Amino acid sequence: MAVDTATAVAASAAPRTGGLRRFVGYRLLSGLGTLVFVLLFNFFLFRMLPGDPAARYRAVKNISAADLARIRAELNAPLLQQFWDYLRDPLALNGISAWKGQPVWDLVGGRAWPTVVLLGASTVVSVLIGVWVGIKAGWNRGSRFDKVSTGVTLLFYATPEFWLGLLLIMCLSSGIGPFPGIFPSGGVIDSGIEPLSVDGALSVAEHTVLPATALGAVYLAEYSLIMRASMVDELGQEYLTTARAKGLMDHAVRRRHAVPNASLPTITLIFLNIGFIIGGAITVETVFSYPGLGLLTFEAVSEQDFVLMQALFLVFTGSVIAFNIVADIIIAVLDPRIRT
Amino acid sequence: MSAETVPSPTALTPRAVTRARRKAALGRFARAYALHRAGLFGLAILATFALAALLAPVLFPRAMLDITQTVNNEALAAPSSEFWLGTDENGRSVLAVLVWAARASLVVGIAASLISMILGTLVGICSGHYSGLFGSALQRLTDWFLVIPFIPLVVVLAAVLGQRGLGTIVLVLGVTSWPGTARLVRAQTLSVEGRPYLERAKVLGGSDWQQMSRHVLPNVMPLVLANTTITVAIVILSETTLAFLGLSDPFLDSWGTMLDNATGAGAASTGAWWYLLPPGICVILVVLAFTLIGRALEAVLDPRLRER
Numbered sequence: 010m011a012v013d014t015a016t017a018v019a020a021s022a023a024p025r026t027g028g029l030r031r032f033v034g035y036r037l038l039s040g041l042g043t044l045v046f047v048l049l050f051n052f053f054l055f056r057m058l059p060g061d062p063a064a065r066y067r068a069v070k071n072i073s074a075a076d077l078a079r080i081r082a083e084l085n086a087p088l089l090q091q092f093w094d095y096l097r098d099p100l101a102l103n104g105i106s107a108w109k110g111q112p113v114w115d116l117v118g119g120r121a122w123p124t125v126v127l128l129g130a131s132t133v134v135s136v137l138i139g140v141w142v143g144i145k146a147g148w149n150r151g152s153r154f155d156k157v158s159t160g161v162t163l164l165f166y167a168t169p170e171f172w173l174g175l176l177l178i179m180c181l182s183s184g185i186g187p188f189p190g191i192f193p194s195g196g197v198i199d200s201g202i203e204p205l206s207v208d209g210a211l212s213v214a215e216h217t218v219l220p221a222t223a224l225g226a227v228y229l230a231e232y233s234l235i236m237r238a239s240m241v242d243e244l245g246q247e248y249l250t251t252a253r254a255k256g257l258m259d260h261a262v263r264r265r266h267a268v269p270n271a272s273l274p275t276i277t278l279i280f281l282n283i284g285f286i287i288g289g290a291i292t293v294e295t296v297f298s299y300p301g302l303g304l305l306t307f308e309a310v311s312e313q314d315f316v317l318m319q320a321l322f323l324v325f326t327g328s329v330i331a332f333n334i335v336a337d338i339i340i341a342v343l344d345p346r347i348r349t
Numbered sequence: 350m351s352a353e354t355v356p357s358p359t360a361l362t363p364r365a366v367t368r369a370r371r372k373a374a375l376g377r378f379a380r381a382y383a384l385h386r387a388g389l390f391g392l393a394i395l396a397t398f399a400l401a402a403l404l405a406p407v408l409f410p411r412a413m414l415d416i417t418q419t420v421n422n423e424a425l426a427a428p429s430s431e432f433w434l435g436t437d438e439n440g441r442s443v444l445a446v447l448v449w450a451a452r453a454s455l456v457v458g459i460a461a462s463l464i465s466m467i468l469g470t471l472v473g474i475c476s477g478h479y480s481g482l483f484g485s486a487l488q489r490l491t492d493w494f495l496v497i498p499f500i501p502l503v504v505v506l507a508a509v510l511g512q513r514g515l516g517t518i519v520l521v522l523g524v525t526s527w528p529g530t531a532r533l534v535r536a537q538t539l540s541v542e543g544r545p546y547l548e549r550a551k552v553l554g555g556s557d558w559q560q561m562s563r564h565v566l567p568n569v570m571p572l573v574l575a576n577t578t579i580t581v582a583i584v585i586l587s588e589t590t591l592a593f594l595g596l597s598d599p600f601l602d603s604w605g606t607m608l609d610n611a612t613g614a615g616a617a618s619t620g621a622w623w624y625l626l627p628p629g630i631c632v633i634l635v636v637l638a639f640t641l642i643g644r645a646l647e648a649v650l651d652p653r654l655r656e657r
Contacts, residue, residue: 042489043492043493043496046493047493047496047497050493050497054505054506054509055509057509057510163637163640163641164633164637166637166640167582167586167632167633167634167636167637167640168629168632168633169586169589169590169593169608169629169632169633171590171593171608172589172608172625172628172629172632175608175611175612175616175617175625175629176617176625176626176629178617178618179616179617179618179620179622179625183617183618183619183620283498284496284497284498284499285498285499285500287498287500287501288498288499288500288501288590289500291500291501291504291590291594292590292593292594295594296612306501306504307594310504310505310508310594310595310596311595313508315508315509318505318508321501322501322502322505325498325501326496326497326498326501329496329497329498330496333496
């Protein structure tokens with residue numbers, strides 16, 4: 010940037026870029042604060058457990074006596090010592106799962122990618138459709154399309170994701186009456202296929218369609234409601250009148266002037282929603298036996314594997330914090346008014 | 350202000366004035382609410398479900414839910430004239446279980462929302478009223494809890510607490526869903542605190558407690574009620590999720606437990622739609638009802654949302 014050519018430009022531009030940098034720094038710092046709180050919370054949450062935690066390990070068959078002795082020693086250590094151990098390894102990289110008897114991180118690491126695929130696919134689809142519906146409904150407020158789409162979105166908004174998943178399994182993968190099922194009802198990939206190949210990608214896509222639909226339908230509703238509300242906010246603005254006065258066609262006014270201004274809240278929401286989508290993924294992955302982190306959470310809960318649960322909870326909360334920061338930074342980049 | 354609404358000048362005790370003013374305000378509110386067709390629709394759905402839940406013992410005697418009494422019925426039978434919605438895996442009438450389950454879902458939803466409302470209002474008003482360290486600490490706490498993903502938190506908390514009674518579920522959902530309310534109440538408190546009558550209360554030496562309870566609370570309460578209605582919807586959805594994951598009281602019939610049992614009995618793969626569809630539709634209708642009522646209340650109470 011040729012900032013130093015004119016002092017007037019420099020005076021106005023310098024605080025702006027500095028403002029953004031300061032904003033990002035401040036945001037990272039407050040995110041760090043949140044993370045410290047979550048670490049403390051996660052530690053004490055699992056100290057509330059009643060009973061003897063080491064007893065849970067007795068049922069595990071393939072655990073060595075040395076590991077068992079180590080776990081017992083760790084659990085008998087004073088609280089401060091336990092807290093120190095926890096801080097050194099908050100994700101329980103070396104923790105032993107009470108369910109499988111193997112390091113927790115081996116379980117979590119292997120299950121991450123299906124969840125990323127599922128959340129990505131459902132987010133992309135629900136954002137695309139939801140935003141389109143919201144723009145159309147908000148722009149033609151009070152029209153038939155607006156009324157019908159608002160009704161349908163409110164209906165989807167009230168639907169439990171997993172129930173939608175159960176219906177999809179019943180209709181499209183078990184098959185109804187004479188119609189055969191066309192989608193698989195479990196797993197993320199057919200066995201014996203390399204995930205990083207064309208066949209693998211197709212198989213993953215085939216397994217992801219139904220769970221992503223179940224998950225996406227619910228969030229589609231939210232995006233379209235927010236997009237509609239912000240479109241309605243823009244409707245009476247004077248810059249739209251100006252754009253029309255210039256002689257722009259209606260669709261150009263909408264696409265080039267109204268939509269960019271109205272899309273900020275939706276963009277924030279996409280990132281803020283990650284926490285809720287993870288919640289939905291727990292049940293949807295359970296329904297579809299989709300081997301991601303959500304199903305792993307369900308398994309950890311039903312097997313009472315608290316070490317695994319603690320690690321998963323931290324992974325989920327950590328990603329929510331990260332996405333919150335990303336959302337704030339994107340908004341600050343797009344909209345300079347926010348940087349204060 | 351509204352002295353003209355006072356009926357007769359002879360009964361001008363302060364209490365009578367207040368009562369008349371409240372009555373007039375309530376009447377205005379009811380008329381404004383009646384303009385929202387969606388809100389009335391939500392109220393009608395809710396009334397239907399509340400009636401069914403209240404009349405459950407009359408409509409379907411408790412014995413119909415006892416699995417020792419129903420072993421002779423065909424399990425997972427399709428709807429018939431005897432069982433309008435078929436039977437479940439224990440031969441119980443799905444319709445009877447459905448109506449009894451309405452009780453659990455409504456009770457959990459309302460009780461947990463009340464806990465959340467009280468906590469959220471308390472934290473919100475205090476963090477808005479006290480400007481020092483205490484207030485900002487409460488605000489920080491709210492922000493931190495807002496970040497924690499709700500369903501994973503609820504699932505983990507229910508798993509950690511272990512004893513899966515109705516009370517535990519109410520408690521878990523109540524103590525986890527307050528941060529949203531607290532944030533809303535804090536913003537509202539800040540705007541109320543800037544008004545002249547609070548300045549007057551401060552100048553006249555009103556205590557913090559008096560300022561908060563007599564001046565701030567009545568002004569934030571309407572929006573809190575609207576927000577609580579929407580919280581009920583979220584709580585009922587969450588209870589369904591918890592029950593579906595087997596984290597609710599296994600001996601208590603709720604719509605989520607029904608869906609859990611239906612999945613366990615393979616209703617999705619065998620096409621037993623009569624077992625799968627009704628609980629889900631009930632959840633949707635009740636959640637929709639609370640959402641519609643909450644939105645209508647918000648629209649009536651928040652002038653900025655009118656004209657939409």
